Amino acid sequence: METNISLKHAIEQIVKEKGIDRQVVLEAMEQAVLTAANKKYRNTRDLEARYNSDTGEVELFEFVIVVEEVEDSYKEISLDEAREIDPDVEVGDSLGEKIDSSGFTRIAAQTAKQVIIQKVREAERETIFNEYSDRQWEVITGMVRRFEKGDLLIDLGRAEAVLPSKEQMPREVYRPGDRIRAIITDIRVTPKGPQIILSRTHPSMLAKLFEAEVPEVAEGIVEINAIVRDPGSRAKLAVSSNDPDVDPVGACVGMRGSRVQNVVSELRGEKIDIIPWSEDIARFACNALSPAQVSKVFVDEDNRALEVVVADDQLSLAIGKRGQNVSLAARLTGCRIDIKSEAKAAEAELQAYASYDGTQLEDEEMEEGEVAADEQDAVETDAVETVETVETAPEAEETVE
Known part of the structure; x- marks a missing residue:
C-alpha cells in the first residue's frame, strides 16, 4: 500500500x-x-x-x-x-x-x-x-546565464533562450546574472528541444517598447507605420493618428519626453526621431530628414528618387554623421535621396542655363554661316556663267577686228 x-x-x-x-x-x-x-x-x-x-x-x-x-x-x-x-x-x-x-x-x-x-x-x-510559439514578437525578461561562442544564453525560467551575437546591441556588455529584455523573433525545433531566438536590434523591439510605454499605441489610436534603426546609435519612427484630436508625435514623446526617454534608457541611449507619417512622399521625405529643414523637393516617381535642396547651414545636419541621417531617411521612405545645398543647386541651375544659352548662340552662328555660304555659292555661280558667256561669243570678237 x-x-x-x-x-x-x-x-x-x-x-x-x-x-x-x-x-x-x-x-x-x-x-x-x-x-x-x-x-x-x-x-x-x-x-x-x-x-x-x-x-x-x-x-x-x-x-x-x-x-x-x-x-x-x-x-x-x-x-x-x-x-x-x-x-x-x-x-x-x-x-x-x-x-x-x-x-x-x-x-x-x-x-x-x-x-x-x-x-x-x-x-x-x-x-x-x-507556450512560446504563441508569444513570438513579445518582449520578455530573462537572466544572462552564460556565454557560448559570442552568443548569450538567457534563462527564462522554464526555458532557455539564445541571443545571437548579431542580434546584440553594439557596445552592450553583460555578465552572468544580469537581467536583460529582448524580443522573441523565432522558435526552432532542434534535437535538443525547442530553441528560442531573441533579438535586441530588430525594429519590432522598438515598436513593442513604445506599445508598452504609450497607451495610445496599445489601444490602436496611434499607429506606428514605419521603423528603421541603426541599433545602438539612432532610429526613426513614423507615426500617425486615427483620431484627429490626438497628436501622434506628442503622444509618443510624452510629458517632457518621459515616454520616449524610458525607451531610450532601455536601448542604452539610442537616439530616436519620432516623425509624422504622410502619404505624400515629398512631405514625408521632409519629415524624415528632420531635424534638418528642407527648402525644396523634386520627385522622380518613375525611379523612386528624390532631389532635396536645403539651406547651406542645414546641409551637414541633413546628411548627418557619416551620412546616417539621410541613410535612415532613405530607408524610411524607400526612395533614393540626393541632397544639395541652395548654393550648389543655384550653381547647377546657372550652369545648366549657361549651357543652354551657349548651345542656342552656337546654333544661330551656324545658321548665319550657312546663309553666307549660300550667298558666296551664288556669286561664284554668276561669275562662271559670265565667263562662259564671253568665251562663247567669237563672232563678236571677229567683228571688232
Missing part, C-alpha cells in the same frame, strides 16, 4: 512541478512498466500495462489467444484450459490475466525510470514549444 501511495504522490508531484498533462505522465508510467516487463520476459509474451487510479498502481496483464492446438505456450492457450478460467470463452478469443508487476529486478526498474524521464522531457519540450 505504501508503494502505491508513493507512486500516486510521484505522479502528482511531476504534474504540479513540470506543468505536464496528467494523461501524458500516466502514459509514460504505463510505457515504463511495459518496457521493463518486456525486457524481463524477452518479448515472448503479449503484455499490456494499465494504471489503476483506485489502487494507485500500474497493473500488468498477459493476453493469450484461445486455440484448439497450442503451438506457442507463451501466447496461446488451449480451449479446455481457457474454459476453466472463463466458461463462455470460444476459439479465437483473447484472454487476459493479471500478473504480478512487483517482481522486476533493479535493472528493469532503472529502465522504467529512464523511460519516464524521457517521456517527461519530451512532454516538457512540447509544452515549452506550444
